[in-house]
Amino acid sequence: MSSTTLRYAARFQCIGSDCEDTCCAHAWRVKLDRPDYDRLKRAVADSAEERERFERGCKRTAEVSGGDGSYAALQWTPAGQCVFLTPDHLCSIHQVHGPAALPKVCVTYPRLVSKIGHHVTATDALSCPEAARLCLLAEDAVEVEAARPETLRGFLVRRQAPASREDPLFRHFLAVRGAFLAVLGARDYPLASRLCFAAHLARRFDAARGESGRRAQDAAVHRAIRAGGSAGTLAARDRACRAERVSGALPFVLVQRILMAVLLRHSPGRFAALVEEIYAPYLDEEGEGHRLRGGELWQTYRVRRREWQGRFADRIAQYIGNYAANYFMREPFTVAPDLQTHVLHLLARVAAIRFLLFNHPALQALAASTSSRPLREQALDRAVVDVVYSFSRTLEHNEGLRELLQGLLREFRVKGVRQVPELARF
Secondary structure, eight states: OEEEEEHHHHHOOOOGGGOTTOGGGSOOOOEEOHHHHHHHHHHTTTOHHHHHHHHHHEEEOSOSSOTTTTSEEEOBOTTSOBTTBOTTSOBHHHHHHOGGGSOHHHHHTTEEEEEETTEEEEEEOTTSHHHHHHHHHOTTTTOEEEOOGGGGTTOOEEEEEOOOSSOHHHHTHHHHHHHHHHHHTOTTSOHHHHHHHHHHHHHHHHHHHTSSSHHHHHHHHHHHHHHHTSHHHHHHHHHHHHHSOOOSHHHHHHHHHHHHHHHHTTOOSHHHHHHHHHHGGGEEEETTEEEEOHHHHHHHHHHHHHHHHHHHHHHHHHHHHHHHHHHHHHSOGGGSSSHHHHHHHHHHHHHHHHHHHHTOHHHHTTTTOOOOHHHHHHHHHHHHHHHHHHHHHHHHTOHHHHHHHHHHHHHTTOOSGGGHHHHHTO
8 A cells, every 4th residue: 555645735734723714613514423422422521511512512413323424413503613612713622632532524634535546645625724825835835755654544535446457547546647747747838838738638548548458548548648748749738728819708707607606605604705805896786686797807807817927927827736736636536527527627726716816805905006026925825825725615615516617617518628728828
């Protein structure tokens, strides 16, 4: 059994009460299996106050066996906070009894552990602000390194898939993933070109799946890795991506549909508040609803994108490049219907993140200021962490929104490499 992680994930430590948006103050469903329940009950047995809090905060569910982690569930206050959260935003169980008493979900988050065949991958969910900060802001954050097995003990495994002899991408999982990470990390090329590289590499791998016979499939996978990452191929794809004429209309409309869906669902939390702040100057009352002045918003986005890209192109490319590398590590491509769809989901996320970043209220406030370059870069860093953690918290913790994204890609007929330059250069 081999294990890999990314450098930022190996560095992660919960910052507790210093976190700007603690996960324990959100009414997420935290399920416990029978060992979790029994361990927590034993830990509080000697304190009447803790026993009373346990009775309020940990309720048995209707399931009988609880073998899948559904034996009990943590409860929430009317304000949506875990009942074990103290006024200073610390966990009372962790404070008194240490991490060994916590449910496995609490010990694991934001870590994401997946097992594909005989390989374990450990990354972090960027819905955690500190994980997003570590991932996006350090140049070496997404360097792949071996994970020490002892650091993974006690964590929940989020996804498991047995090794499949029928699928060549399972058989060559690490090599295929490494090929994507290599083209995304080719920093001699612009970010948009690197995203195009990934999409065309995905098409090659999908074609390898369609070969007849194991030997032919394996040979096609190896050819895809060699050819897809060769200097000649990258240079040709870079020229093609730069030469492609794009309007930006497709990603702009796609992003607005995604954001409007969040608002229509009345999703609470930082992400909905951020979207409302961005939209507020462009909304007109119309009957019982509102009309978005989309043309004006589109022009404003283009101006702000040009301004910030002009000053901090390399820094922004690092944010998005790191996010993309983390996506390929945390989202096993073996769960996608095909690799092109997997890459297109990434590109849709990236388009939304870029739109939110360049329209972030904190950056708007700097538009007419005389702030120094270091202060502007610090503001940009804070804004991208705010965007990525809140976007991830909304999307990755809501199955309905992820299904909506997939449906929108189908609706807009985004299904191959033809639309990739539009999304990559948005």
